[in-house]
Amino acid sequence: MRVLHVITGLNAGGAEHQLRLLLRALGSDVECEVVTLTDPGPVAEAIRADGIPVHVLGMRGNNDVTALPRLVGLIRAGRFDVVHTHLYRACVYGRIAARLAGVRHVVATEHSLGDGQIEGRRTTAAVRGLYLAAERIAAGPTIAVSQAVEQRLVAWGVRPDRIAVVPNGIDPDELAFDERLRKDARMRWGIADDAFVVGGLGRLEPGKRFDVLIEAVRPLRDVTLLLVGDGSVRRQLEAQASGRVVFAGATGHAREALCAMDVLAAPSEQETFNLAVLEALANGLPVLYTTCPPLDELAEPVANASKLPPEAARYREAIRRRLSTLDARSPAQAPFAASALADAVRDIYLSRTPEAAGKTR
Template sequence: MLHVIGTLEPQAGHQLRSLVRRLPYDNEVVSLSPGGTPPDRVPVHRIIGVRDHDTATVRHLRHLMRTGRYDLVHTHLYQANVQGRVAARLAGIPHVVATEHHLGAVTRPLYLATERLGQITVAGSAAIADRLRAWGVPQRRITTIPKAIDVAEFRFDPALRAATRARLGVGPGVPLIGGVGRFDPDKRFDLLIRAIAEVPGAVLVLVGDGPARADLERLAVIEGVADRVLFPGAVAHPHDMYCAMDVFASPSQTSFGLAALEAVAAGLPAVYASCVPLAERAAARTPVPGTHRLSQDRESLPRTLRAELLCLAERDGARLPARSAGARYGTDHLAASVGRVYEQISARPGRRLIAPLLAYRGRFGRARFGRKNSFPVPGSSVRNA
């Protein structure tokens, strides 16, 4: 099985790494951009694409898919979804799945034209599924499987905390408030910079990078807090940063909230404006302890941050226990749900509209003829892992 992803950078890259570790199949990965952390013990190919409609990338992907004789192609992120589905159909791959981790400013006609070349699209949230339906993608071609985290990966480590704070230049007793994510305007990290000016004695660390970084650095100077705002850059895995923090904050109104889930798994109090899993728990009157949803009041963020630091002082700096939003947002559930999607589409006849592949010899030495069950599923006679 071949996974094609636009980039291995967080957070989609981390979702893919967590997924392939748990899928009981032979997995390979193609990244369409340089950088990022590849999955452990999984072959990784690099085919660097320069734009969404790069025909050279499609040709390279088609060649790889033909020579690899994959049973299924799973694409991730917009660029890979567009180019990967075209290449898979040209290569005669019988089963094609796509995952939309998020949908930003994309070319809708191009997306819809290539969406028909796959069999099903996995939406990483209900909001993404709603947007796909609004675009005209039929409901029968959409399934929602929420993004997920492995709580164990973010377990608090006091030694890692000390080392990371020393690297950042933050003293042991200094309250450290943190935010994690791409520096885009809709993440509203500017609100955190303005808020830290009203939280005396605290330091803010913003982990990530993106087009808004220069504006955020300039704002810190304007607000007079440049000496209390740290920009360590993007990291492959934010575990050490969560260990170094005392409070996590996410003022974005449009976020799914994966970083907030990582923070509570690391034992942090979490202040958020938008986090779908935490909001679901709060609506069900089973809120995750140590989490607080911000109101629309502009004073809500600095006021809540000051309150969390008072609670921190009352705990004498003690860490909160690791928490989660439930098994639905765990990586085991993610892998099991994706596996069921694979099984469901493998029971359907493969579509080969562009380049029919009448027969070929499989990787394991047995002939295959495009049968309904030509894709290996758990319990079949074909080796899966």
């Protein structure tokens, strides 16, 4: 079976890393290629290093319709059985292009649909209308990464029978704690070996509420805040921060940064999944969080994960408790494995493409 994954871009981000993990976990029985509509970025390099072709379409913006015939031609030339789209722009262009290219089997993963926003843009009537028009043209299933995303898609008007809930996955082995990585990361970022480090991991955007963490640690003299990521509010956060806040910038992979931390804090109120929380648990870190749909949807609470309101005082209190009861790193927890993600996605491909089952290799 040949599958073309269409994604908006391949810079460092949760959806982009999920695609890389999915491609790796699918293995050789599904022959995949990737096309990125815009800047390939570091994740494209990682995917290519795994031996998977990455095509760059070179779109100049959301309204660059000249990209559509190029994408149609690429799909036709590759003789793909399935087109799988990721992120808003790719879902719109990819679904339309697949239909024009004659591919009947289109799967879309909805990674980032929040309340009132999708990938940082407001969900105006025009945004919803374009999304739904493309979804109906494709006539294929949409994978929701959590039940919360499923509920939002239904509220938008997507039929429930066209939605499959498949949680994101992680690879525990590539997130495992390593003492050498911890020392190297702390040395590079100028953090003392014996410092207590609270970490924030993700794009520096308003919705992540890293301002809450800056206020939470301000009076805590023995705590360093490590913010790993980049984004539109970095300068604003730097102006708010004290001298014990380290801005590490974007990272190609989370493991080294997680190894440098003693606790991960995630005060964002809007999340479709919150991959950073699960990555931290797999690294053995205790986690303080406000919203993490996959954890909130589990029948039993996950040890070492504490849910808090997004208030500086509550995060400060929880950090103080951690300081007073310092212990060794906890056993790693990985309730969502990439292998399970790949198995579920492979089943969706085959259920929608019964004639392709004979081509599986």
